[in-house]
Amino acid sequence: MENKRPTEYKDLVPRRHAQREKFKKKLLRGVIHVLAWTGMAVLYYIGFSFFFDTPLEYRMKHSTRKLKQEYDSLSERYATIEKVLYNVIDRDKAVFRTLFESDPYSFDTEFEKKKWEAHENLLAKSNKELGEEFFAKLRALEKQGSEQLYTLASLEQTADSLKNRIDNIPSIQPVINKDLTLLTASYGMRIHPFYKTLTAHQGVDYTVGEGSRVFATADGRVKSVVTQRTSSGNTIVIDHGNGYETVYSHLNKIYAKKGDRVKRGDIIAQSGNTGLSLAPHLHYEIRHNGMRVDPVHYFFMELDYKDYRKMIQIAQTGMQSFD
Numbered sequence: 001m002e003n004k005r006p007t008e009y010k011d012l013v014p015r016r017h018a019q020r021e022k023f024k025k026k027l028l029r030g031v032i033h034v035l036a037w038t039g040m041a042v043l044y045y046i047g048f049s050f051f052f053d054t055p056l057e058y059r060m061k062h063s064t065r066k067l068k069q070e071y072d073s074l075s076e077r078y079a080t081i082e083k084v085l086y087n088v089i090d091r092d093k094a095v096f097r098t099l100f101e102s103d104p105y106s107f108d109t110e111f112e113k114k115k116w117e118a119h120e121n122l123l124a125k126s127n128k129e130l131g132e133e134f135f136a137k138l139r140a141l142e143k144q145g146s147e148q149l150y151t152l153a154s155l156e157q158t159a160d161s162l163k164n165r166i167d168n169i170p171s172i173q174p175v176i177n178k179d180l181t182l183l184t185a186s187y188g189m190r191i192h193p194f195y196k197t198l199t200a201h202q203g204v205d206y207t208v209g210e211g212s213r214v215f216a217t218a219d220g221r222v223k224s225v226v227t228q229r230t231s232s233g234n235t236i237v238i239d240h241g242n243g244y245e246t247v248y249s250h251l252n253k254i255y256a257k258k259g260d261r262v263k264r265g266d267i268i269a270q271s272g273n274t275g276l277s278l279a280p281h282l283h284y285e286i287r288h289n290g291m292r293v294d295p296v297h298y299f300f301m302e303l304d305y306k307d308y309r310k311m312i313q314i315a316q317t318g319m320q321s322f323d
Contacts, residue, residue, distance in 0.1 A: 167264060168240040170217040171301035174248060174284045175206050175271070180307060182206045184281065185322060186315035187294040193278040193322060201321045202292040203247065203285035210252050210280045212271040216262040217246055217286075217298075225258050231323070232283070233275025236268055247285040250277045250323060278322040 122130070159166070175182060185205035192199045220240035227234050234251040252272025262268060273280040286295045296315050303311060 165242050167219040168242050168244065170240065170244060170246050170286050170295070170298045172215070172217050172264065173206075173299055173302055174215050174217055174246075175208050175212060175282055177206065180310055180314065182208055183311065183314055186296060187292075190321040194276060203249075203283050204295050204315075205322050206271075206282045206284065207322070208271045208280065208282055210270070210272050212282070213267050214248055214251065214269040214271055214282060216256075216264060216266045216268050217284075218244065218264050220244075220246075220262060222256045222258050222260045222262060222268075225254055225256065227254070229275075231276040233277060234269075234272065238262060238268075243289040245287040247283075247287070249283040249285075250275050250281060276323055281322045283323050 125133070177183065183204060184207040185201060187204060188201060189198055190201040191197070216238060218238075218240045220238045223237045223239040223245065225234075225236055226232070232249040234254055235247060235249045236251065236254060236256055238246050238248075238256075240246065248269060250272055251269040251274065253270040254268070255270075256262060256266075256268040271280065271282045284295055286293050286298055294315075296311055299308070299311065
């Protein structure tokens with residue numbers, strides 16, 4: 001019995017070692033199989049992806065194709081509209097040249113050019129320069145704001161002193177012009193449509209059809225009614241007091257008479273095409289203490305700040321007068 005135990009112990013050691021080696025081989029084969037199958041799966045996925053699209057990729061490609069088709073369609077429509085627009089612009093310029101024998105001034109082109117130049121200058125500046133420019137403009141705005149407050153206070157005092165005479169200051173347009181599209185010639189130097197010379201246009205022109213209503217722009221008394229053959233055609237002059245007078249020319253039918261008292265908004269005449277006039281329109285002037293002034297600055301009861309800026313922009317386009 002004593003000799004048998006050592007023999008069994010000696011046989012047990014190599015058996016355990018063999019089992020460990022066998023387990024290691026199985027584990028190694030399992031790892032190799034897993035790696036092989038994983039590699040095959042990866043290769044299969046890569047090959048499948050190369051030749052076939054996944055459902056998500058298919059939907060994305062389909063959406064991309066639709067967007068490209070819509071983009072191409074919109075590009076074609078844009079090109080067509082742009083071509084028509086340029087055709088209309090060319091025809092408009094041709095009509096302008098035929099009527100006035102001069103090229104029209106392109107305000108929008110100059111404005112866009114200046115806007116792009118300002119944008120390019122901003123892109124060329126560093127963050128430090130942009131910050132300095134911003135704070136400089138902010139300080140200038142603060143200073144301008146304080147000056148505007150002082151001016152506003154002065155205007156309030158002046159308005160209080162003129163409270164009883166405010167109705168006698170011309171402050172509306174003489175025709176219905178809600179969309180601000182009827183003003184065709186502003187105050188300033190313009191080419192005369194008949195003499196083709198640069199002359200002072202001392203009022204504004206409204207392109208309105210014959211028979212359109214003409215309104216008194218403030219309370220006053222009709223100073224004169226001219227129906228003789230003159231270059232201004234049938235004309236009404238209204239004295240509003242406080243040094244203000246308004247003039248309405250190239251009229252057709254006149255309702256007001258000399259000496260009549262009128263209120264702001266009263267219909268005093270119908271527009272026409274009398275006198276030296278290129279087309280039916282109304283020529284409107286404001287005189288203050290005998291001096292003709294720009295009527296655009298006297299529409300404050302009718303225009304808000306946004307419309308006033310739009311009117312100023314229209315007036316700066318250098319339009320051709322009709323008289």
